[in-house]
Amino acid sequence: xxxxxxxxxxxxxxxLPEQQxxxxxxxxxxxxSYSLYGFTPLDTPVIEASEVLLAKAGGETEKQIYRFTKGxxxxxxxxxxxxxxxxxxxxHYADLSFPFRRYQIGKVYRGExxxxxxxxxxxxxxxxxxGDGKLDITNEAEIPAIIYSTFxxxxxxRFQIRVNNRKILNxxxxxxxxxxxxxxxxxxxxxxxxxxxxxxxxxxxAEDIALTADQAEEILTFIAIKGDNDQVLSAxxxxxxxHELFDQGLDELTTVVKxxxxxxxxxxxxxxxxxxxxxxDYYTGTVYETTMLDHPEIGSICSGGRYDNLSEYxxxxxxxxxxxxxxxxxxxxxxxxxxxxxxxxxxxxADVLILPMTEDLTAAISFxxxxxxxxxxxxxYTEQKKFKAKMSYADKLNIPFAVFLGExxxxxxxxxxxxxxxxxxxxxxxxxxxxxxxIYKQITLPVQEALDYLQKQLARQPIQTPIVDKGALAExxxxxxxxx
Amino acid sequence: xxxxxxxxxxxxxxxLPEQQxxxxxxxxxxxxSYSLYGFTPLDTPVIEASEVLLAKAGGETEKQIYRFTKGxxxxxxxxxxxxxxxxxxxxHYADLSFPFRRYQIGKVYRGExxxxxxxxxxxxxxxxxxGDGKLDITNEAEIPAIIYSTFxxxxxxRFQIRVNNRKILNxxxxxxxxxxxxxxxxxxxxxxxxxxxxxxxxxxxAEDIALTADQAEEILTFIAIKGDNDQVLSAxxxxxxxHELFDQGLDELTTVVKxxxxxxxxxxxxxxxxxxxxxxDYYTGTVYETTMLDHPEIGSICSGGRYDNLSEYxxxxxxxxxxxxxxxxxxxxxxxxxxxxxxxxxxxxADVLILPMTEDLTAAISFxxxxxxxxxxxxxYTEQKKFKAKMSYADKLNIPFAVFLGExxxxxxxxxxxxxxxxxxxxxxxxxxxxxxxIYKQITLPVQEALDYLQKQLARQPIQTPIVDKGALAExxxxxxxxx
Numbered sequence: 004x005x006x007x008x009x010x011x012x013x014x015x016x017x018x019l020p021e022q023q024x025x026x027x028x029x030x031x032x033x034x035x036s037y038s039l040y041g042f043t044p045l046d047t048p049v050i051e052a053s054e055v056l057l058a059k060a061g062g063e064t065e066k067q068i069y070r071f072t073k074g075x076x077x078x079x080x081x082x083x084x085x086x087x088x089x090x091x092x093x094x095h096y097a098d099l100s101f102p103f104r105r106y107q108i109g110k111v112y113r114g115e116x117x118x119x120x121x122x123x124x125x126x127x128x129x130x131x132x133x134g135d136g137k138l139d140i141t142n143e144a145e146i147p148a149i150i151y152s153t154f155x156x157x158x159x160x161r162f163q164i165r166v167n168n169r170k171i172l173n174x175x176x177x178x179x180x181x182x183x184x185x186x187x188x189x190x191x192x193x194x195x196x197x198x199x200x201x202x203x204x205x206x207x208x209a210e211d212i213a214l215t216a217d218q219a220e221e222i223l224t225f226i227a228i229k230g231d232n233d234q235v236l237s238a239x240x241x242x243x244x245x246h247e248l249f250d251q252g253l254d255e256l257t258t259v260v261k262x263x264x265x266x267x268x269x270x271x272x273x274x275x276x277x278x279x280x281x282x283x284d285y286y287t288g289t290v291y292e293t294t295m296l297d298h299p300e301i302g303s304i305c306s307g308g309r310y311d312n313l314s315e316y317x318x319x320x321x322x323x324x325x326x327x328x329x330x331x332x333x334x335x336x337x338x339x340x341x342x343x344x345x346x347x348x349x350x351x352x353a354d355v356l357i358l359p360m361t362e363d364l365t366a367a368i369s370f371x372x373x374x375x376x377x378x379x380x381x382x383x384y385t386e387q388k389k390f391k392a393k394m395s396y397a398d399k400l401n402i403p404f405a406v407f408l409g410e411x412x413x414x415x416x417x418x419x420x421x422x423x424x425x426x427x428x429x430x431x432x433x434x435x436x437x438x439x440x441x442i443y444k445q446i447t448l449p450v451q452e453a454l455d456y457l458q459k460q461l462a463r464q465p466i467q468t469p470i471v472d473k474g475a476l477a478e479x480x481x482x483x484x485x486x487x
Numbered sequence: 488x489x490x491x492x493x494x495x496x497x498x499x500x501x502x503l504p505e506q507q508x509x510x511x512x513x514x515x516x517x518x519x520s521y522s523l524y525g526f527t528p529l530d531t532p533v534i535e536a537s538e539v540l541l542a543k544a545g546g547e548t549e550k551q552i553y554r555f556t557k558g559x560x561x562x563x564x565x566x567x568x569x570x571x572x573x574x575x576x577x578x579h580y581a582d583l584s585f586p587f588r589r590y591q592i593g594k595v596y597r598g599e600x601x602x603x604x605x606x607x608x609x610x611x612x613x614x615x616x617x618g619d620g621k622l623d624i625t626n627e628a629e630i631p632a633i634i635y636s637t638f639x640x641x642x643x644x645r646f647q648i649r650v651n652n653r654k655i656l657n658x659x660x661x662x663x664x665x666x667x668x669x670x671x672x673x674x675x676x677x678x679x680x681x682x683x684x685x686x687x688x689x690x691x692x693a694e695d696i697a698l699t700a701d702q703a704e705e706i707l708t709f710i711a712i713k714g715d716n717d718q719v720l721s722a723x724x725x726x727x728x729x730h731e732l733f734d735q736g737l738d739e740l741t742t743v744v745k746x747x748x749x750x751x752x753x754x755x756x757x758x759x760x761x762x763x764x765x766x767x768d769y770y771t772g773t774v775y776e777t778t779m780l781d782h783p784e785i786g787s788i789c790s791g792g793r794y795d796n797l798s799e800y801x802x803x804x805x806x807x808x809x810x811x812x813x814x815x816x817x818x819x820x821x822x823x824x825x826x827x828x829x830x831x832x833x834x835x836x837a838d839v840l841i842l843p844m845t846e847d848l849t850a851a852i853s854f855x856x857x858x859x860x861x862x863x864x865x866x867x868y869t870e871q872k873k874f875k876a877k878m879s880y881a882d883k884l885n886i887p888f889a890v891f892l893g894e895x896x897x898x899x900x901x902x903x904x905x906x907x908x909x910x911x912x913x914x915x916x917x918x919x920x921x922x923x924x925x926i927y928k929q930i931t932l933p934v935q936e937a938l939d940y941l942q943k944q945l946a947r948q949p950i951q952t953p954i955v956d957k958g959a960l961a962e963x964x965x966x967x968x969x970x971x
Contacts, residue, residue, distance in 0.1 A: 007542035009578040009801040012560070015532040017575070019582050020589070027528050039859045041837035041866030044511045048499040048608050049533065049594060050553075058491035069534075069562075071555030073598050076496070078553075091501070094493040098503050100883045102870060104836060105504070110533060114557050124532050134870070141848060141869035148856070265852035267860070317493040352588060353525035364625060368749035372632070375523045376751070382525030385625035386586060386618070399584045 014115065014123035016332050021401075024350040025469045026335055029157060030108055032469070033128050033329070036153040037106035040145070042130050045105040047087040049112075053077040056086055058316035067113040080112040084129045085313075085326070092133055093317035101135035102142065108331070120340070122332050131326030133313055138323045143289040143309050144259040146327055147273055148266035150293055150305050153329075158345060158468025160475035161296040162304070164268070165276040168256045168289050169308070172280055174249025175225060175242065179218060187212050189280035192226055196278065196299075200227070226277045232260045235275040252288070259289055287311045291327055297474040301337050305329045338470060348467040351401040353382035355457060358393055360409035367408045370418060370450055377454055379461065397423055403464075404457060418453040421445045422460070498599065498607035500816050505885075508834040509953045510819055513641060514592055516953070517612050517813070520637040521590035524629070526614050529589040531571040533596075537561040540570055542800035551597040564596040568613045569797075569810070576617055577801035585619035586626065592815070604824070606816050615810030617797055622807045627773040627793050628743040630811055631757055632750035634777055634789050637813075642829060642952025644959035645780040646788070648752070649760040652740045652773050653792070656764055658733025659709060659726065663702060671696050673764035676710055680762065680783075684711070710761045716744045719759040736772070743773055771795045775811055781958040785821050789813045822954060832951040835885040837866040839941060842877055844893035851892045854902060854934055861938055863945065881907055887948075888941060902937040905929045906944070 011017045018026055034044065053070055056079045069080040081087050084107045092103065108128040115121050130149065132142045147164045154162055176185035191206045198206075200223055206212065207219040214222070228238045239253050256275065263273055281290045288309030295301055307327030314322050338344055355374055359367035367383060374381040382402070384393055397405050407419040425444050429437070434444060441459070448456055495501045502510055518528065537554055540563045553564040565571050568591045576587065592612040599605050614633065616626045631648045638646055660669035675690045684707055690696065691703040698706070712722045723737050740759065747757055765774040772793030779785055791811030798806050822828055839858055843851035851867060858865040866886070868877055881889050891903040909928050913921070918928060925943070932940055960966075 006802060007539060007800050009574045009798075010536065010539060011532060011574075011578065012534060012536055012562075015534065017531055019579060020527045020529065023528055023530060026530070038836075038864050039862070041840075041864055043504045043836035044507055045504065046507060046510070047501055048495060050496060050499065050596075050608060052494065052496055055491060055494060069555075069557055071553070073553055078496075090493045090495075094495065095503060100880055102868075104866065112534075124534060137870065139869040139871065141852075141867065144852075145867065152859070262848065262852050265849045265856065267856040314493075316491050318490060352522075352527035356525075364746065365749045368625075368628075368746050372749065372751040375636070378523070380522050380525055382588065383625065383629065384586075385623040386621065387623065396584055 013117045014121065016122055016124070016336070020352065021350040022339070025344055025348060028348070028469045029331065029335065032156050033108060033153060034106070036149070036156050037130050040149050042104045042106040045091065045107045046109065047091055047107070049080055049110065050078050051081060051087065051090070053079040055090055056081060059086065067115055069112045069114060082113050083111050084109060084127050084328070088131060089314040090317060092322060093314040093320070096318070096320065101133060102138060103133045104130070106130045120333065120336050125330060125332035128329040128331050129326060131324050133322050133324040136321050138325065140255050140258050141262070143255065143325050144262040145266060146289070146291060146307070146325060147263060147268050150291065150327060151268045151272055154293070158470035158472060159343070160472045161478070162272065163294055163296060164273050165279050165292045165294065166259060166273065166289060167275065167277055167279040168252040169280065169286050170248050170252025170288060171239065171256060171277070174246045174252050177248055178242070178246040179221060181214070181218065184212055186284065188222065192222065192278060193280050195226065228277055232270070232273070232275050235277070236260060255288060281306060281308055285310045285312070289325065298341055304334050343470050343472065345467060345469055345471040348469060349403065349464060351403065353402055354380045354461050355382070355404045355406055356397045356402045357381060357383045357406045357408065359383070359385065360407060361413060366413045370406065370408065373450070373454060374457065377458060379457060404460070406453070412447065417447050417449050419445060419447040420453050420456060497601045498605065500606055500609070500820070504836065505834040506823070509828055509832060512832070512953045513815065513819065516640050517592060517637060518590070520633070520640050521614050524633050526588045526590040529575065529591045530593065531575055531591070533564055533594065534562050535565060535571065535574070537563040539574055540565060543570070551599060553596045553598060566597050567595055568593060568611050568812070572615060573798040574801060576806060577798040577804070580802070580804065585617060586622060587617045590614045604817065604820050609814060609816035612813040612815050613810060615808050617806050617808040620805050622809065624739050624742050625746070627739065627809050628746040629750060630773070630775060630791070630809060631747060631752050634775065634811060635752045635756055638777070642954035642956060643827070644956045645962070646756065647778055647780060648757050649763050649776045649778065650743060650757065650773060651759065651761055651763040652736040653764065653770050654732050654736025654772060655723065655740060655761070658730045658736050661732055662726070662730040663705060665698070665702065668696055670768065672706065676706065676762060677764050679710065712761055716754070716757070716759050719761070720744060739772060765790060765792055769794045769796070773809065782825055788818050827954050827956065829951060829953055829955040832953060833885070833887070833948060835887065837864045837886055838945050839863055839865045839888045839890055840881045840886045841865060841867045841890045841892065843867070843869065844891060845897060850897045854890065854892065857934070857938060858941065861942060863941060888944070890937070896931065901931050901933050903929060903931040904937050904940060
C-alpha cells in the first residue's frame with residue numbers, strides 16, 4: 004500500500020510527551036492561580052459565524068483569519084479569546100452576575116507568515132473582569148497581583164510588570180492640544196524601546212503626524228520620566244490641574260500603586276512606565292506589560308488593560324472591563340528555547356512500573372489496582388521482553404520506581420521495590436547513609452508496606468515548577484547570571 | 488452604531504459558568520483517572536493537512552469534514568483523535584517508547600445534521616496503548632478496569648461494560664464458511680438491540696447477504712448465548728477446535744475475564760456480550776461498549792477495541808493497539824438532560840467573598856492576599872453597591888462564605904465571617920447545636936483565626952463528583968428507581 008508521509012503543518016506546535024507534560028503543568032498552574040482570584044472557567048467554540056466574529060475586525064487581523072464556508076454558512080476560527088467573550092457576555096447577559104470574572108485557556112488561530120517561534124495555532128490564557136455599567140478601579144489594581152502570583156507559581160522570578168494609564172497619556176496629549184493625533188503619537192512612542200528617542204522624534208515631526216519641535220520635545224521629556232514609583236508619580240503631579248482626564252488617570256495610577264504592597268506585589272517586580280500605551284485602541288485606563296528581565300528582547304509575555312466597552316458591537320449595554328492575556332504557546336517556545344524549562348521535573352507517565360516475573364499475572368494486577376486506589380500512577384509492563392529491555396523502557400520514560408513480583412515475592416505476599424532515580428555508582432557508605440534515612444536502592448517488603456514505602460518516597464518529591472529561573476538562582480546565590 | 492446580533496452556531500455547545508465548572512471537573516477527573524493508569528497527556532493540532540488527515544477516510548466521514556484552503560494549503564479539521572494519533576506515532580516513532588500509552592482530551596469536528604443532542608464541535612476523551620510489533624493481551628484486559636474506575640470517579644455507578652472479541656466473531660463466521668460476508672453480517676447483527684431478532688434474520692436472508700435459513704438460525708443461536716461470564720465462556724467452549732481464529736479469540740476473552748477481579752472490576756459491571764461487534768472495520772480483537780443501565784436508549788457512552796495496525800496509511804511499521812473513547816460533550820448533554828448532574832457540587836467561582844466596609848481597602852486587600860496564599864479561592868467585592876445587592880451577588884454565585892471588614896474589625900485586627908450556605912430559618916436550638924460543632928452562622932475572629940476557621944469549614948465539604956447517580960442511590964436504599 005502506498006504510504007502518505009506523516010507531517011504536522013508548520014506553525015502548529017506538536018510536543019513530544021515529556022514537553023507536553025510540562026506544557027500541561029503550566030496550564031494546570033494557570034488554572035489554579037486564576038481560580039485563587041475568583042475567576043470561573045469558560046469555554047467557547049473555536050468556530051463562530053463570520054459576521055459575529057468579524058463584527059469589529061478589520062485590516063491586518065482579517066487577513067490572518069481562517070475563514071471558510073460549510074454548506075451555506077460563512078465560518079471563521081477565533082483569532083483571540085476577547086471577541087468570543089464579548090459575544091458570550093452580550094448573548095448570556097441575563098444569566099450572568101456582574102462583575103463577571105472568567106478565565107479561558109484555549110487555542111486561537113492566525114494565519115501568520117510562517118517563522119521560527121511564530122504559531123498559527125496557539126493557546127491564549129486570558130482573564131477578564133467585566134462590570135455592568137461601572138467597574139471599580141480596585142480591579143485594575145488587582146491585576147499586577149495576579150500576574151505576579153501566576154508567574155511566580157510557574158517558577159519564573161526575574162520579570163517586571165510595567166504599568167501605565169491611557170487616561171494619563173490621552174490627558175497629556177489633550178493638554179498639549181494634540182487629542183486628534185494622540186493615536187498616531189502613541190503608536191509612535193510605543194516604538195521607543197525598539198528605535199530610540201531620536202528616531203521617535205523624527206517620526207513625530209514627519210509628515211503624517213507633523214508635530215512642532217517643541218511639541219515633540221515635550222512628549223519626549225514626558226515619556227522620559229523615570230525613577231521608582233513615588234518619583235514617577237510625583238513628577239506626574241507636576242502636570243496636575245491642567246486637564247481633567249489627566250488628573251483622573253493620575254488618581255487611578257496612584258490607587259493602583261497604593262495597593263500594590265497589600266496585594267503582595269514586591270516593589271522590584273513593578274514599575275510605572277509612561278512609554279507603555281498598548282497598540283490597541285480599545286484600552287482606556289490602566290495598561291499592563293510584563294517583561295523578562297534577562298530577556299527583554301522577547302517583548303511582553305503578559306499584556307492587557309482596562310477597556311470601557313467590551314461588547315459594543317453586539318449590545319447597547321455599557322460593559323467595561325479589565326483583562327490580561329498570556330500567549331502560552333509562544334511563551335512555552337521561548338522558555339524552552341532559552342533553557343528555562345525544569346529538566347528535573349517528573350515528566351514520567353507513571354510513578355511505578357510493575358514488572359511481573361510469573362506467567363500468572365493475578366498478583367501483579369492486584370498490586371497495581373491497590374497502588375492506583377492509593378493514588379499512585381502505576382503502569383503494568385506485560386510485554387514479552389528481556390529484563391534489560393524492560394529496565395531500559397523504565398529508564399527512557401524516567402519512571403522513578405520499579406516493582407518486581409516473582410514467585411518468591413508472591414509466595415511471601417511481598418514486593419521488591421527498586422528506586423530507579425538513585426545513581427548506580429553509590430559507595431557502600433553512601434548507600435548506608437541513605438538507608439539510615441529510609442531510602443533504599445532496592446528493598447523487599449510485604450505488599451502493604453511496599454505500598455506505604457512507595458507513597459512515602461513519592462511524597463518526598465518537592466512540588467516541581469515547570470520553569471527554573473536560573474537568573475533568579477544566580478542572583479540568590481550571588482553568581483553571575485548565565486547566558487540564556 | 489448598528490449592532491450585530493450575538494449568537495452561537497447550532498451544534499456548538501457553549502455552557503453557562505456553573506455548567507462549565509461541572510464540565511471542567513469531569514475533564515479533570517478523566518485526566519486524573521487516565522494518569523493513574525500510566526497514560527501520558529498528548530495534544531495535537533486541530534488543523535491538519537487534508538492529504539494527511541484523509542489518507543484513509545472516505546464515505547460518510549469525508550462528507551462531514553470541515554475542509555477548506557488557506558493560501559495554497561488544503562486543510563481539514565480533525566474529526567476524531569485516532570487519525571491524529573496514527574500520524575503522531577508514525578511521525579515521532581523514533582522518539583517514543585513502546586508500549587506508548589497516551590490520553591488525549593480535545594475538540595473534534597463533524598458537520599453532522601443539526602439535531603438536538605448532536606454536536607458539530609465536541610470533546611473526545613481517548614486513551615490508547617500502542618505496541619511496537621506486538622501488544623500483550625493484558626492491555627486488553629486492563630481496559631474494563633479503566634472504564635470502571637473512570638466512570639466511578641465521576642459519580643456514575645449504574646453502568647455495564649460489555650465486551651466481545653472480533654476473533655470469536657470472525658472465527659465463527661469462518662467456521663460457517665461465511666468469512667467474506669462477515670462484515671455485512673456483523674453490521675446487521677449489530678442492529679439486534681434496535682430491531683430485534685426477527686428483523687435481523689430477515690435482513691440476513693435478504694438479497695445482499697443471502698444466507699440460508701440454517702445459516703441465519705445458527706448465527707441467531709450463537710449471538711443469543713446469554714448468561715453470566717462463566718456460562719457464556721463455557722457455551723463458547725462448545726465451538727472450540729473448529730477454527731484457529733475462533734480458539735484464539737476465546738483464549739483472549741477468557742484471559743480478559745480471568746483478570747477482571749484482580750483489576751478491581753465488580754462482576755455486575757461487566758458482561759460478555761456476543762452481539763457487540765463495533766461497526767468499524769479496523770477492530771481485530773477485544774471490543775468494548777459501555778451502557779447506562781437506566782438509560783440503554785442512549786447507547787454506548789464509552790467504546791473502543793483492539794486494532795492491529797494503527798498507522799498503516801503512514802508507515803510499514805506494525806503498530807497494534809487498544810483504545811477507548813468517550814464522547815464527552817454528548818455524554819455531558821445526556822447527563823444534564825437526564826438529571827444526572829450534581830446540583831450540590833460547589834460551582835462558585837470563589838469560596839470567600841470579601842466585602843470591605845471602609846473607603847481604604849488596604850486591610851481587605853491584605854486579607855484577600857493571605858487567604859489566597861493559603862489556597863482559598865477569594866474574590867474581593869469592591870463595586871459601589873448597596874449591601875443587599877452585594878449579598879445577592881454572593882447568593883447568585885453560590886459563594887459559601889462572606890467576610891465583612893468594617894472599621895471595628897480593622898481596628899481590632901479581626902474579620903467577620905458569615906456562612907452563606909446555612910439556612911436563614913434555623914431555630915436558636917439548631918444554631919446552638921451547630922455552634923457546639925464549631926459551625927457559626929456568623930462569627931468575628933482575629934484575622935489569623937478567621938483564616939484557620941475558613942480553611943477548616945471549607946475542608947468539611949466532601950469531595951464532590953459532577954454526577955449523582957440517583958438510580959444507584961435508590962438501589963442502595965431500597966427505593967424505586969426514579970424516572971430520568
